[in-house]
Amino acid sequence: EGEGEERRRQDDDVDWRAREMACWAAMTEEEAERMRELLQGVGLYQEQLQQQETLITELQTAIASKEHACRSLQRRTLQMRQSARLAGEHEHAHGKEALQWQRK
Numbered sequence: 001e002g003e004g005e006e007r008r009r010q011d012d013d014v015d016w017r018a019r020e021m022a023c024w025a026a027m028t029e030e031e032a033e034r035m036r037e038l039l040q041g042v043g044l045y046q047e048q049l050q051q052q053e054t055l056i057t058e059l060q061t062a063i064a065s066k067e068h069a070c071r072s073l074q075r076r077t078l079q080m081r082q083s084a085r086l087a088g089e090h091e092h093a094h095g096k097e098a099l100q101w102q103r104k
Contacts (some may be wrong), residue, residue, distance in 0.1 A: 024032060 024035075027035065
C-alpha cells in the first residue's frame with residue numbers, strides 16, 4: 001500500500017506539472033509576465049510572513065522568560081517581607097524580654 005500511495009503521488013505530480021505547462025503555454029507574453037510578477041509578489045509576501053512569525057515566536061519566548069523572572073522576583077519579595085516582619089516581631093519580643101529582666 002505504501003508503494004501504491006507513492007506511485008499515486010508521483011502521478012499526481014506529473015499531472016499537475018503538465019497542467020501548469022499547458023496553462024503557461026496558453027498565456028500571452030503579457031499575461032505570463034504579469035503572472036510571474038504576481039508569483040514573485042506572493043513569494044515576497046510569504047518570506048515576510050515567515051519573518052514575522054519568527055519574530056512573534058522570539059517575542060513570545062522573551063515574554064515568557066520575563067514573566068517567569070517577574071514571578072520569581074515577586075516570590076522573593078514576599079519571602080523577604082515575611083522574613084522582615086518576623087525579624088521585627090522577634091526583635092520586639094526580645095526587647096520586651098530585656099525590659100522585664102532589667103526590671104527584676
